[in-house]
Amino acid sequence: MELRALRYFVAVAEERHIGRAADRLRMTQPPLSRAMHRLEADLGATLFDRTPAGVELTEAGRIAYEDARVLLEHADRLEARVRSTAGRSTLAVGSLADTAELVGGRIVPAFREAHPHVAVRVHESDLGDPSAGLRAGLVDVALTRLPFTDTGLRTHVLRTEPVGIVVRDDDPLAGESAVRLAELPGRRWVRLPPDTDRVWTDYWTAPALPDDHQTPVRTIQECLQAVLWNGMSALAPLDQVIPAGLVTVPVADRPPSGLVLAWPAAGPSPLVRSFVRLAAATYRRREARGHRGAVGRT
Amino acid sequence: MELRALRYFVAVAEERHIGRAADRLRMTQPPLSRAMHRLEADLGATLFDRTPAGVELTEAGRIAYEDARVLLEHADRLEARVRSTAGRSTLAVGSLADTAELVGGRIVPAFREAHPHVAVRVHESDLGDPSAGLRAGLVDVALTRLPFTDTGLRTHVLRTEPVGIVVRDDDPLAGESAVRLAELPGRRWVRLPPDTDRVWTDYWTAPALPDDHQTPVRTIQECLQAVLWNGMSALAPLDQVIPAGLVTVPVADRPPSGLVLAWPAAGPSPLVRSFVRLAAATYRRREARGHRGAVGRT
DNA sequence: CAATATTACGCGCCGCGTAAGGATC
């Protein structure tokens, strides 16, 4: 007997209808029906009389319902008390430039739902810090992109995405289906700030011309404007949304980049573990929903 | 947060040592360690300070421990109350002749542990009733062997076992590694009672000689004695233990027989479901342990 | 025949085990 089954049971007992209870629980009937059968088996007692109109509680079911409600409230109190006793209840999340939407849109709300008592602060950092504030100790966990120097950090890959070269749509390359960086001499590349992690800059930029004195860019917007107005080139993930007038041409000789969660390797706090866990689940679910929308629909 | 995790947590909190708690819970350290990390993540609080000598409860851990103990007692009370409210608390288990040892040895004890309040009665039936009392309404669930007429019943195969012909060790066949029934004319076969299920008799016996008036056998013992003293032949599962003086020669042209659980198809009671579930798990575990014992051992 | 509960089946997560690694006294 697990709390999950009891939460389900309370919903069914109150709705007197497995289908409606399933709606309330945001799931479908079959698993709920089986969960109730299994709960009955665990308890060794019949909790419902099934009818074509729904279900009715048996005497044992009524007892179970009363006790289950109290038990679940007790469990909620346990959670609340432990949480209020725990010291730190704040989590700083770093987000690298273009990943902010993902963090703010789905992941942080999911985390807030699981941990309502925690104050979440999102720190959006610029292209000069691939650790998104981790190195500076500004944040506890970060959503960023590989590759960068990850000593002392742990990472979890959410997705890998090929990269492309961003050019104006009147650029000779604009019509190509794919290009190789090795065959593109003489371009002027957008540059990152000089003190930026080498692994990171080596990946996202090509060698600059010796006489190149461009101003480094710190944000996606600056980067795209440099391409649009100054005729420069930049590398970006293929899934990066691009304003009109620009196109991203896939680059064949650069390995894909990983969208990752990162956090300090030394003793991550429970909140960080939970964030990583929830973020991974949320992201997966988002992915699955996308697929289903594109394929399913009888 | 699930009750399982809280039960684990209480053990760790009391032992102040994950390894010892794991022993107490009959499991190994790693999954217990992870379960505690996950519980901490779910709660968003650190419950232990890990030290090289074991673990110490934090303040939040002490709160959690106190609450968890009460919560688990509450859960136990819920179970007890529901069970005492439920009507029927008796289960009749049918067992076909040679399967009694398996039922009594492991499965029924496992069920008794899960349902201490239920009075279990084992009904050992003879070879004339492959349903082991189900057809007669004597039992709620049965452990028996396929094949037999299973209309109105549901079955769950625990294992399939090839069959062989049982002969005296001075029989000309005794040395063969396998035989085909189609090539064995003129044998005198042990017979089952005349009113026995046809599917069952067709499987376990070969066509009798016209002038054969043997007394039918009702038990394994009678069957083996008929082979030993009257020079008859019988079919039996290869795993059937055989007394000295007899051997079982594999039969090539008979499909294997299934060791199965069977129960009425119409509205099985929660206890029956639970029995099937536990029996399947127990049997699986027994199997795995056997394999491990034969292979493992670093 | 409409509405409900149930079974069948495939997939992904999670829990558990074994084996290897790391930290701390």
Add this chain to the structure above:
DNA sequence: GATCCTTACGCGGCGCGTAATATTG
């Protein structure tokens, strides 16, 4: 270096979804 706890990795069960079936008014 011994003794913990932790991570890595592979496997089996279980929960969930979709699709199909049974049952009942």
